[in-house]
Every structure is written in C-alpha cells, then in structure tokens.
Amino acid sequence: MGCQGALLSSVVLLTLFFLVAGGPFPKQxxxxxxxxxxxxxxxxxxxxxxxxxxxxxxxxxxxxxxxxxxxxxxxxxxxxxxxxxxxxxxxxxxxxxxxxxTTSKVKLPYxxxxxxxxxxxxxxxxxxxxxxxxxxxxxxxxxxxxxxxxxxxxxxxxxxxxxxxxxxxxxxxxxxxxxxxxxxxxxxxxxxxxxxxxxxxxxxxxxxxxxxxxxxxxxxxxxxxxxxxxxxxxxxxxxxxxxxxxxxxxxTVQKNASDLVEFHNITNFTFQDIEFELLDYGPNGMLLPKEGKLEKVYEILKNAHPKLHVFKKESFPERFHYAKNDRIVPLVMYSDPGYVIHGRINVQFNNGEHGFDNEGMDxxxxxxxxxxxxxxxxxxxxxxxxxxxxxxxxxxxxxxxxxxxxxxxxxxxxxxxxxxxLYGKLPLGLIIAMTLLRKIF
Missing domain, CATH: 3.40.720.10 (Alkaline Phosphatase, subunit A)
Known part of the structure; x- marks a missing residue:
C-alpha cells in the first residue's frame, strides 16, 4: 500500500503539472x-x-x-x-x-x-x-x-x-x-x-x-x-x-400516406409568425417564432398532427439529451417513424430516412x-x-x-x-483521481 500511495502522489503531481502548465504529455x-x-x-x-x-x-x-x-x-x-x-x-x-x-439566416449544407x-x-x-x-x-x-x-x-x-x-x-x-x-x-x-x-x-x-x-x-x-x-x-x-x-x-419513409406532416397545410399556422426555421431535413425540426409569437405558434402546433410532437425547448423530453444547448431554438419537434416533416412545400423524396426517435429499433x-x-x-x-x-x-x-x-x-x-x-495499468482509484483532475482543470 505504501508503494501504491507513493505512486498515486507522484502521478497526481505529474498530472497536475502538465494540466496546469498547459504543456503536452511526454511522447507515449x-x-x-x-x-x-x-x-x-x-x-x-x-x-x-x-x-x-x-x-x-x-x-x-x-x-x-x-x-x-x-x-x-x-x-x-x-x-x-x-x-x-x-x-x-x-x-x-x-x-x-x-x-x-438564426440571426443571419445562413444555412449551409452537410x-x-x-x-x-x-x-x-x-x-x-x-x-x-x-x-x-x-x-x-x-x-x-x-x-x-x-x-x-x-x-x-x-x-x-x-x-x-x-x-x-x-x-x-x-x-x-x-x-x-x-x-x-x-x-x-x-x-x-x-x-x-x-x-x-x-x-x-x-x-x-x-x-x-x-x-x-x-x-x-x-x-x-x-x-x-x-x-x-x-x-x-x-x-x-x-x-x-x-x-x-x-x-x-x-x-422506410411513408411517402404516399394520406396523413403526411405538412406545415403548409396546418390550420391557422403561418410562416409569417416565424423568424427562423429548420425543417425539411427528415423527421425533426426547429422553429424560432418572431418576438411575441412563441405562445401563439406553440398552441397551434402542439396538437396539430397526431404524427408530430412539438415541444417548447425547456419541456423537450430529458431522455433525448438534446435541448439544453444555446444552439437549440425555442420550439423543437420530431415526427413518428416513417413520417418526415415538410415545411413550406414538399421537397423530401427519399425512400429511406433517419433522424427519428433513437428508441425506435430502426x-x-x-x-x-x-x-x-x-x-x-x-x-x-x-x-x-x-x-x-x-x-x-x-x-x-x-x-x-x-x-x-x-x-x-x-x-x-x-x-x-x-x-x-499509464491510464490502463494504474489502479482504479488512481485512474479516477487523474480523470477528476482532468475534469477540474
């Protein structure tokens, strides 16, 4: 135990040195x-x-x-x-x-x-x-x-x-x-x-x-x-x-379904209330309503289509680990398996798609x-x-x-x-200590 304790102290001090000094680790x-x-x-x-x-x-x-x-x-x-x-x-x-x-409205492809x-x-x-x-x-x-x-x-x-x-x-x-x-x-x-x-x-x-x-x-x-x-x-x-x-x-995309998710066909919804949109990229999307329009847009969309699930950012399901980021806009949505989200017009023609709920087996x-x-x-x-x-x-x-x-x-x-x-051969306690140090600094 004494030897292990000495090793712990030495390596932790060495790790601290490299982390605080900002220098590279020795070549390994x-x-x-x-x-x-x-x-x-x-x-x-x-x-x-x-x-x-x-x-x-x-x-x-x-x-x-x-x-x-x-x-x-x-x-x-x-x-x-x-x-x-x-x-x-x-x-x-x-x-x-x-x-x-969302300010400049710039969108760049993949x-x-x-x-x-x-x-x-x-x-x-x-x-x-x-x-x-x-x-x-x-x-x-x-x-x-x-x-x-x-x-x-x-x-x-x-x-x-x-x-x-x-x-x-x-x-x-x-x-x-x-x-x-x-x-x-x-x-x-x-x-x-x-x-x-x-x-x-x-x-x-x-x-x-x-x-x-x-x-x-x-x-x-x-x-x-x-x-x-x-x-x-x-x-x-x-x-x-x-x-x-x-x-x-x-x-598989349900291209010929009778109940496609089409924003341009949702009753009372208008893109005039929207400052920025990220739609038409599969089964998920984001909307930034204009100032003062958030509640109106949300109320229109939240039950607008049985295959569409729309949430305010703060209420997006925790299991997705997706909404707590400044890049995510106030309204976040996803659709049911097989259904893609169409925006101003229908421009998605893929026969297969991803971007759906990660709990779905497909x-x-x-x-x-x-x-x-x-x-x-x-x-x-x-x-x-x-x-x-x-x-x-x-x-x-x-x-x-x-x-x-x-x-x-x-x-x-x-x-x-x-x-x-070093990392793999050291005792578990030492690995944890070094990892914690890394996270702190």
Missing part, C-alpha cells in the same frame, strides 16, 4: 494501435437478410453488441461527434448536420458544414486532440469533424471528402484502406478514424428494404474482409484493435470489435453510443476529457487487465 507509445471505422447508416439488423461472412467472423474472433443505440438527434455529424467526445449532443453542441445562424471550424470547435475536445496532447499521433479519413482545428490544434493527418464524392466506389474504399495501413505502418499513427458514406446513401435513395441496400451491405462486408486481410498483411493483427460501428440506422446500429485487447466470441447487451469514447481512451491508454459515458459499460469486452500505458 500505446501497446496497441486503434482503428475506428464507421459505415454510415448501417442499421443493426442489416446483416440478417444477406450473407455477411466477414462481419460474422468478427463476432467469432471478437465482440459484438446485440445493437447500439445512437444519440438523438439520429443524424450523421451529431452522432459521429458523440462517438469521439463521449457527450450527448446537447453537451457537445454539434446539433445538426447543417451549420445555421459538406460545407464539415469545414466550418466554429460549428465543431465549440468547447468539446474530440479524441484526436486529446490523444495528441498526451503524446500520440492521430489520423482521420473522411470522418466528420476530423478536418477542422480545435483550440488551434489540428489532427496529425486527415483527408476530407469532396462535395461530389462518390460514396459507393468499392475500388476507392480499398485504396482508402491501403492509405490508412500506411498511416499505421509508415507514419506510426496510434489512432485513425475511417468513414464510409454507405450504406446510408443507398438506404436513402432506394429504402432500407430494397435489393440495392442488400447489395451494398454485401459490398460493406467484402470491404470488412479486405480490411482484416490488410491488417494481417501489414503485420498489425497482434497490435491493432479494430472497431466497426455506425452513426444510426434507417427506416434507428439502432452496429458495434463489432476485434483485436488483441478484446475477448473472443462475446456478444454483449445493447448500450448507448455515448459510452464508446471511454472505451477508445482505455484502449489508447489516455486520460479522457469530461464526458457523459461510463467505462464500466464497455469494460467487460476487454481481457482482464488489458490496457495500454
């Missing part, structure tokens, strides 16, 4: 590297209606969650940022795929928003920056949020997709994997996040039950096979932990993991995506930023005593 080399891969819009059960031998082999060789519950709002950028910050969306502030400004630093850098440090400040090297390949600076610091190496990027190019997918392998072997990166825009795009265009979506899942599975072969070919099998997950699921997504630190042949109970960040930090042996996750949720996936570096 985790025992194992980490690759986080996201296949956008991969619903939890997409592997059940097609043959997916490579995803199946990951279950035999590693860990599978029955499903993973994404954060609300179930959209690409917000959910991906939750994975790398461990925060609910109201706490990390990337509340939408679009950058918007691809443009990827490069808007002030949208992403608003108080939360993603894992790339935290890892770098603790001596590691990181990379991001097309991952949302990986191409801007945070508190003046950029990811060690990154790639950003172009606005006309072709998401379904299988040849390019393999080239991207080859690049990531070089990042690990030649550039000695410790952490890489790799993003693929499928099967999301196909699910939107053709619907989640379509043959086109099933074909795309086969392509995803082939890519998983190529990725694992590449890991082995590059002699990384025993030193690289691989996690494959996604941001959200997908559901919004659930996947989690697979394999590597030297993970157990084999283990299926775990469902968990929320907010807990992934703490697992990533544990695998890298770094001290996490303040977050909403809980390592105890994912720790049973790992071999007993498996970890890396």
């Amino acid at each position: 080399h985790p025992k194992n590297k980490l690759l986080l891969v996201s296949f956008d819009g991969f619903r939890w059960n997409y592997d059940q209606d097609v043959d997916t031998p490579n995803l199946d082999s990951m279950v035999q060789d590693g860990v599978k969650a029955r499903y993973m519950t994404p954060a609300f709002v179930t959209m690409t950028s917000p959910c991906h940022f939750t994975l790398v910050t461990g925060k609910y969306i109201e706490n990390h502030g990337v509340v939408h795929n679009m950058y918007y400004n 691809h443009a928003t990827l490069g808007i630093e002030r949208w992403w850098d608003n108080g939360s440090l993603p894992i790339w920056i935290t890892a770098q400040r603790q001596g590691l090297k990181t990379g991001s390949f097309f991952y949302p949020g990986g191409n801007v600076s945070y508190q003046g610091e950029s990811v060690t190496v990154s790639r950003k997709e172009g606005i006309f990027h072709k998401y379904d190019d299988e040849k390019e997918w393999r080239q991207n994997i080859d690049t990531v392998m070089k990042w690990f072997t030649e550039d000695d990166l410790d952490l890489v996040t790799l993003y693929f825009g499928e099967p999301d795009s196909t699910g939107h265009k053709y619907g989640p039950e379509s043959q086109q979506r099933k074909n795309m899942v086969l392509q995803v599975d082939r890519t998983v096979g190529y990725l694992r072969e590449s890991i082995e070919k590059n002699n990384l099998k025993d030193s690289l932990n691989l996690i494959i997950t996604s941001d959200h699921g997908m559901t 919004m659930k997504t996947i989690f697979r993991a394999v590597g030297p630190n993970f157990k084999r042949g283990l299926e775990v109970e469902p968990f929320e995506s907010v807990h992934v960040y703490e697992l990533l930090c544990k695998l890298l042996g770094i001290i996490p930023e303040a977050n909403d996750g809980n390592l105890a949720v994912t720790l049973p996936m790992l071999h007993s005593g498996s970890s890396c570096l």
Whole structure:
C-alpha cells in the first residue's frame, strides 16, 4: 500500500503539472494501435437478410453488441461527434448536420458544414486532440469533424471528402484502406478514424428494404474482409484493435400516406409568425417564432398532427439529451417513424430516412470489435453510443476529457487487465483521481 500511495502522489503531481502548465504529455507509445471505422447508416439488423461472412467472423474472433443505440438527434455529424467526445449532443453542441445562424439566416449544407471550424470547435475536445496532447499521433479519413482545428490544434493527418464524392466506389474504399495501413505502418499513427458514406446513401435513395441496400451491405462486408486481410498483411493483427460501428440506422419513409406532416397545410399556422426555421431535413425540426409569437405558434402546433410532437425547448423530453444547448431554438419537434416533416412545400423524396426517435429499433446500429485487447466470441447487451469514447481512451491508454459515458459499460469486452500505458495499468482509484483532475482543470 505504501508503494501504491507513493505512486498515486507522484502521478497526481505529474498530472497536475502538465494540466496546469498547459504543456503536452511526454511522447507515449500505446501497446496497441486503434482503428475506428464507421459505415454510415448501417442499421443493426442489416446483416440478417444477406450473407455477411466477414462481419460474422468478427463476432467469432471478437465482440459484438446485440445493437447500439445512437444519440438523438439520429443524424450523421451529431452522432459521429458523440462517438469521439463521449457527450450527448446537447453537451457537445454539434446539433445538426447543417451549420445555421438564426440571426443571419445562413444555412449551409452537410459538406460545407464539415469545414466550418466554429460549428465543431465549440468547447468539446474530440479524441484526436486529446490523444495528441498526451503524446500520440492521430489520423482521420473522411470522418466528420476530423478536418477542422480545435483550440488551434489540428489532427496529425486527415483527408476530407469532396462535395461530389462518390460514396459507393468499392475500388476507392480499398485504396482508402491501403492509405490508412500506411498511416499505421509508415507514419506510426496510434489512432485513425475511417468513414464510409454507405450504406446510408443507398438506404436513402432506394429504402432500407430494397435489393440495392442488400447489395451494398454485401459490398460493406467484402470491404470488412479486405480490411482484416490488410491488417494481417501489414503485420498489425497482434497490435491493432479494430472497431466497426455506425452513426444510426434507417427506416422506410411513408411517402404516399394520406396523413403526411405538412406545415403548409396546418390550420391557422403561418410562416409569417416565424423568424427562423429548420425543417425539411427528415423527421425533426426547429422553429424560432418572431418576438411575441412563441405562445401563439406553440398552441397551434402542439396538437396539430397526431404524427408530430412539438415541444417548447425547456419541456423537450430529458431522455433525448438534446435541448439544453444555446444552439437549440425555442420550439423543437420530431415526427413518428416513417413520417418526415415538410415545411413550406414538399421537397423530401427519399425512400429511406433517419433522424427519428433513437428508441425506435430502426434507428439502432452496429458495434463489432476485434483485436488483441478484446475477448473472443462475446456478444454483449445493447448500450448507448455515448459510452464508446471511454472505451477508445482505455484502449489508447489516455486520460479522457469530461464526458457523459461510463467505462464500466464497455469494460467487460476487454481481457482482464488489458490496457495500454499509464491510464490502463494504474489502479482504479488512481485512474479516477487523474480523470477528476482532468475534469477540474
């Protein structure tokens, strides 16, 4: 106990020094590297209606969650940022795929928003920056949020997709994997996040039950096979932990229903009472009524449609962890599964959509993991995506930023005593003390 107490005092003092001084942690080399891969819009059960031998082999060789519950709002950028910050969306502030400004009325589309630093850098440090400040090297390949600076610091190496990027190019997918392998072997990166825009795009265009979506899942599975072969070919099998997950699921849009949610057809509602609107982006939306019009607009909308749920910001259900942020406007809403929200005119024509209540099964997504630190042949109970960040930090042996996750949720996936570096090898009490210090300062 005396030795452990001395170690506690020494490391806490050292941690305090680096935190207060603001300097970087000494260069560290985790025992194992980490690759986080996201296949956008991969619903939890997409592997059940097609043959997916490579995803199946990951279950035999590693860990599978029955499903993973994404954060609300179930959209690409917000959910991906939750994975790398461990925060609910109201706490990390990337509340939408679009950058918007309620004063200037500016709205920017998804691809443009990827490069808007002030949208992403608003108080939360993603894992790339935290890892770098603790001596590691990181990379991001097309991952949302990986191409801007945070508190003046950029990811060690990154790639950003172009606005006309072709998401379904299988040849390019393999080239991207080859690049990531070089990042690990030649550039000695410790952490890489790799993003693929499928099967999301196909699910939107053709619907989640379509043959086109099933074909795309086969392509995803082939890519998983190529990725694992590449890991082995590059002699990384025993030193690289691989996690494959996604941001959200997908559901079929009720395009021909007789009771569509159309604001332009709601009795007594007028856009003349609205200062700013964020509608027509799926099944959720926000309204900023003009001064003095909040009560009027709310009373008109709160029971206007049986498929539409409208709340004042302060009354939005707590379970969503979505409303307590300055970027959220006074009226927040979402619609029932399958129903999108149409604003001034009907402009949404997707056959599949996400953004719905994250408790709906069609919004659930996947989690697979394999590597030297993970157990084999283990299926775990469902968990929320907010807990992934703490697992990533544990695998890298770094001290996490303040977050909403809980390592105890994912720790049973790992071999007993498996970890890396200072953070993972220290006694639990010391880890807690160091984490608290990190949060304080």
